[in-house]
Amino acid sequence: EGCGICTNRCPFDAISIINLPEAVGEPIHRFGQNQFELFGLPNLEEGTVLGLLGPNGIGKSTIMNILSGTLIPNFGDYENPPENWDRVIEHYKGSSLQTYFSKLASGEIKAILKPQMVDQLPKVVKGKVKDLLENVNERDKLDYVCKELMLENVLDRKMENLSGGELQRVAIAATVLRQGDFYYFDEPTSWLDVSQRLNAVKVIRSLAEEGKSVLVIEHDLATLDALSDNVHILYGEPGGYGVVSGRKGVRIGINAYINGFLTEENVRIRKNPIEFTIRPPTPEDEGDPLASYSDISKDYDGFKLSADAGDIFYDEIVTAFGSNGIGKTTFAKMLAGVEKPTSGEVDEEVTIAYKPQYLVSDFEGSVSDFLYMNAPTYGSKIFESEIMTPFALEDMLEKKVSKLSGGELQRLAIAATLSKDAEIYLFDEPTAFLDVEQRLVAARVIRKMVESRNAASLIVDHDIVFIDYISDRAMVFNGIPGLEGHASKPTDLRTSMNEFLGNLNITFRRDKETKRPRVNKLDSYLDREQKEKGEYYYLS
Ligand code: ADP
Ligand code: ADP
Ligand code: MG
Ligand code: MG
Numbered sequence: 121e122g123c124g125i126c127t128n129r130c131p132f133d134a135i136s137i138i139n140l141p142e143a144v145g146e147p148i149h150r151f152g153q154n155q156f157e158l159f160g161l162p163n164l165e166e167g168t169v170l171g172l173l174g175p176n177g178i179g180k181s182t183i184m185n186i187l188s189g190t191l192i193p194n195f196g197d198y199e200n201p202p203e204n205w206d207r208v209i210e211h212y213k214g215s216s217l218q219t220y221f222s223k224l225a226s227g228e229i230k231a232i233l234k235p236q237m238v239d240q241l242p243k244v245v246k247g248k249v250k251d252l253l254e255n256v257n258e259r260d261k262l263d264y265v266c267k268e269l270m271l272e273n274v275l276d277r278k279m280e281n282l283s284g285g286e287l288q289r290v291a292i293a294a295t296v297l298r299q300g301d302f303y304y305f306d307e308p309t310s311w312l313d314v315s316q317r318l319n320a321v322k323v324i325r326s327l328a329e330e331g332k333s334v335l336v337i338e339h340d341l342a343t344l345d346a347l348s349d350n351v352h353i354l355y356g357e358p359g360g361y362g363v364v365s366g367r368k369g370v371r372i373g374i375n376a377y378i379n380g381f382l383t384e385e386n387v388r389i390r391k392n393p394i395e396f397t398i399r400p401p402t403p404e405d406e407g408d409p410l411a412s413y414s415d416i417s418k419d420y421d422g423f424k425l426s427a428d429a430g431d432i433f434y435d436e437i438v439t440a441f442g443s444n445g446i447g448k449t450t451f452a453k454m455l456a457g458v459e460k461p462t463s464g465e466v467d468e469e470v471t472i473a474y475k476p477q478y479l480v481s482d483f484e485g486s487v488s489d490f491l492y493m494n495a496p497t498y499g500s501k502i503f504e505s506e507i508m509t510p511f512a513l514e515d516m517l518e519k520k521v522s523k524l525s526g527g528e529l530q531r532l533a534i535a536a537t538l539s540k541d542a543e544i545y546l547f548d549e550p551t552a553f554l555d556v557e558q559r560l561v562a563a564r565v566i567r568k569m570v571e572s573r574n575a576a577s578l579i580v581d582h583d584i585v586f587i588d589y590i591s592d593r594a595m596v597f598n599g600i601p602g603l604e605g606h607a608s609k610p611t612d613l614r615t616s617m618n619e620f621l622g623n624l625n626i627t628f629r630r631d632k633e634t635k636r637p638r639v640n641k642l643d644s645y646l647d648r649e650q651k652e653k654g655e656y657y658y659l660s
Pocket of ligand 1 (some may be wrong): 139151156175176178179185359
């Protein structure tokens with residue numbers, strides 16, 4: 121049920137916007153009649169990183185397209201689209217945006233953009249990674265960037281042979297290497313693991329430290345937090361209109377987002393705050409396990425995974441994390457029965473519903489067709505209220521599966537998996553391409569399903585804030601990416617995080633107000649203190 125204030129269908133804790141667009145003045149841009157409208161633009165500042173935080177479809181990429189000079193805004197007059205920047209410059213007379221747009225139009229300043237969809241890159245850029253990066257090495261930082269982003273081993277590969285995570289890092293590198301004044305990064309961490317995310321933070325922040333202005337769109341709150349100095353929150357009605365909030369310090373801005381209330385704007389963006397519960401250590405005796413597996417191993421040509429024997433208990437959610445290429449997906453496939461272990465056994469009696477990491481979008485047919493075939497409870501009242509509404513599937517039922525965006529496909533795949541009657545729900549990277557709200561909805565729906573069905577869930581993911589929010593227990597994968605991996609047995613979150621973060625040499629603290637995990641700056645007082653105590657991940 122909605123709150124009655126907004127017109128869009130919303131997740132079960134209804135986003136209700138108090139302000140209507142009238143209250144925020146004229147739009148900056150409108151795509152057409154009854155189409156999306158954007159209100160406001162962020163204020164860029166030299167030498168800082170500015171973050172944009174908000175749901176999918178709220179205008180974040182549109183803002184980047186305007187600021188990078190790709191889209192000339194029409195101020196709502198979509199019938200007379202502007203041919204040049206004159207009206208824009210006139211509109212912002214007397215403000216810093218006037219200077220910005222006139223210098224951008226005359227070529228006096230240069231904006232560089234890392235686009236959202238890096239998987240499209242190989243279609244436009246051919247050849248070897250090395251050739252691409254040498255071509256754009258305008259700031260003579262090739263060695264530094266390749267080292268920080270761990271690209272040294274892929275320099276001789278062809279663009280079309282790169283994995284998603286490798287493509288993302290090449291795209292970040294190519295952006296950072298170019299000579300510009302303003303740098304725009306649209307969702308730079310999709311496909312990256314935790315250490316790669318923090319390396320990307322370091323490289324992107326190095327631009328600001330050199331005095332450049334940087335704007336970033338990011339849905340991983342721990343990454344956004346470490347990356348930005350200030351943030352603007354986008355609110356409104358996804359697909360309808362988006363309003364840019366005033367600039368807020370990064371801590372205050374993210375906390376406001378978590379609490380669901382923007383004080384200065386007097387806008388409630390979510391009915392309930394996101395609450396991080398600090399869990400006590402898991403008791404020793406947890407009753408009978410739902411499923412057990414022995415020590416297992418998998419040998420591929422060139423890669424070997426070993427996993428310690430473990431149990432999964434009723435009603436619990438276990439998360440699994442570790443670097444890319446360390447065997448998480450291999451482990452998930454063995455549990456799901458898609459791959460046979462080379463040695464050892466998994467419980468084959470247990471029924472498993474499995475969402476793989478890589479989603480196939482080559483299904484010929486609509487979302488509705490897909491649900492008929494893959495979601496056993498599709499059409500029931502329960503499906504509608506507990507799965508379809510929270511994942512906002514109604515609006516995409518008629519769309520072709522092959523035309524869905526990454527976030528839509530992910531929601532569809534999670535929904536179909538949760539519709540199955542199973543004992544273990546296995547999700548490989550469910551937060552990829554989802555916005556913060558959708559991650560939260562996914563966490564809640566998974567929790568609800570697991571508890572109401574007396575089942576359990578195992579979730580592989582890289583988003584520390586999501587992991588912290590959803591985990592009862594956790595398992596960690598360590599080793600040498602691409603060569604050998606080792607999986608620990610599921611244990612309490614603190615132990616797992618300590619092992620994982622200890623290896624990465626990263627510490628997290630908790631925000632005093634919201635209890636969300638935050639990355640400590642390397643060598644800061646807290647970082648050194650926590651390392652001395654061996655507390656890489658504070659629970660309180
Ligand atoms: P975000 O990056 O926040 O997910 P976008 O800025 O990409 O959102 O899009 C905001 C809204 O504008 C969406 O509803 C999208 O469908 C719509 N939109 C984006 N580009 C166009 C376009 N060229 N024509 C019409 N609508 C568009
Ligand atoms: P993760 O999910 O942790 O990123 P994966 O389990 O997907 O890692 O892969 C671990 C390693 O095993 C990678 O180096 C990958 O290339 C390799 N690998 C995965 N599947 C196969 C396969 N079918 N044959 C050979 N190597 C594989
Ligand atoms: Mg976008
Ligand atoms: Mg994987």
